[in-house]
Amino acid sequence: MKNYISLIFLFLLTFTATVYGDTIHYIDASSLRHNPNNKYFIEVLTKALKTSEPEFGKFKLSPIDTLISQERQLRELNKGNIDVFWTVSTPMREKVALPIKIPLIKGAYGLRVLVINKLDKSVFSMLNSQEGLAGKIAVLGKDWPDAAIFRANKLSINTEAPEYSLYNVIAKERGFYFPRAITEAWSELHSLENPQLTIDTHHLLQYPSAVYFFVAKDNKKLAERIEVGLNKMRRSGQLDALFYEYPLHQLSLAASNINNAKIYQLNNPLFVNSDEKVALKKAQNEVLRHLKGLSSN
Numbered sequence: 001m002k003n004y005i006s007l008i009f010l011f012l013l014t015f016t017a018t019v020y021g022d023t024i025h026y027i028d029a030s031s032l033r034h035n036p037n038n039k040y041f042i043e044v045l046t047k048a049l050k051t052s053e054p055e056f057g058k059f060k061l062s063p064i065d066t067l068i069s070q071e072r073q074l075r076e077l078n079k080g081n082i083d084v085f086w087t088v089s090t091p092m093r094e095k096v097a098l099p100i101k102i103p104l105i106k107g108a109y110g111l112r113v114l115v116i117n118k119l120d121k122s123v124f125s126m127l128n129s130q131e132g133l134a135g136k137i138a139v140l141g142k143d144w145p146d147a148a149i150f151r152a153n154k155l156s157i158n159t160e161a162p163e164y165s166l167y168n169v170i171a172k173e174r175g176f177y178f179p180r181a182i183t184e185a186w187s188e189l190h191s192l193e194n195p196q197l198t199i200d201t202h203h204l205l206q207y208p209s210a211v212y213f214f215v216a217k218d219n220k221k222l223a224e225r226i227e228v229g230l231n232k233m234r235r236s237g238q239l240d241a242l243f244y245e246y247p248l249h250q251l252s253l254a255a256s257n258i259n260n261a262k263i264y265q266l267n268n269p270l271f272v273n274s275d276e277k278v279a280l281k282k283a284q285n286e287v288l289r290h291l292k293g294l295s296s297n
Helices: 002-020 038-051 070-079 091-096 118-125 145-152 163-172 185-192 220-236 238-245 247-254 274-296
Strands: 024-027 061-064 085-088 098-100 111-117 137-139 176-181 197-206 211-215 262-265
Touching: 024 038, 038 061, 038 211, 038 220, 038 238, 038 247, 070 085, 070 091, 070 211, 098 220, 111 118, 111 163, 111 185, 111 274, 118 197, 137 163, 163 176, 163 197, 176 185, 185 197, 185 247, 211 220, 220 238, 238 247, 247 274
Parallel strands: 024 061, 137 176, 197 262
Antiparallel strands: 085 211, 098 211, 111 176, 111 197
16 A cells, blocks of 8 residues: 555656646645645745745746655655645754744644544543543654654653544544644534544643744755745734634634633643744734634624
8 A cells, every 4th residue: 555655656746747847846635634724834835935926936836635644745855856845843854854934823733622532522521630631542643743742741642543544543432532733623523524523622732833834955945935935924914814814724713612721731842942932832822812802702
């Protein structure tokens, strides 16, 4: 199966390179992952490139719709098979690829709600401490930075299931939870339409987490172009507006209902820059204030 996926991936790369030539390639597996929120990052990237056209000229984006891991995307980036991708930043990722260090999603990937089996609702509602939560098991992707964060905070995890089947684990098993970003959970459940899944509204995990665009270390021209575009968007307020006005974010934030949730502050040992931590915490708290404003309307 892995060899089959690799052959498809290589075919798509060859085809797009042949047809489009010098374009910006990226992985888009939104439909395959049941993760429609990927479209948000594509929209940010498109607007950043469009905004930087006066300085850098025209562009063409070429999506490749295939399912590969985050670490595989890093390898393909450095091979020159793709040009840009977005992911949660870690020191290791920043060593092997070049990050454009402008947070894309206001630290929301460090604001995690718990997707659970509907039969576990009462069990999770009775938990009132991080120690109690540690008695349940978080399902996470094997190569996700969150796995190291959860281990460091003495929270039980399971990384055995493939990334694309994590929701299936929750639907079929008891005592597990799937921590999803506050901007992801409700829209993903809406996409999946699985009646066995629900979102616990009693607990919220908060920790520093930044999603950046990454390019290959030697692709400084593309990094500069994206940075110029993002800075223009940030200064004009366009980046914030896109975050709050993106339809799936609006759906998830409006449906969140977590104003009475207990917030667990987790340490992120992978995030060492104190200034970035402060900025992310400020952005996250702004999102939480926005949620309170929605509930009071």
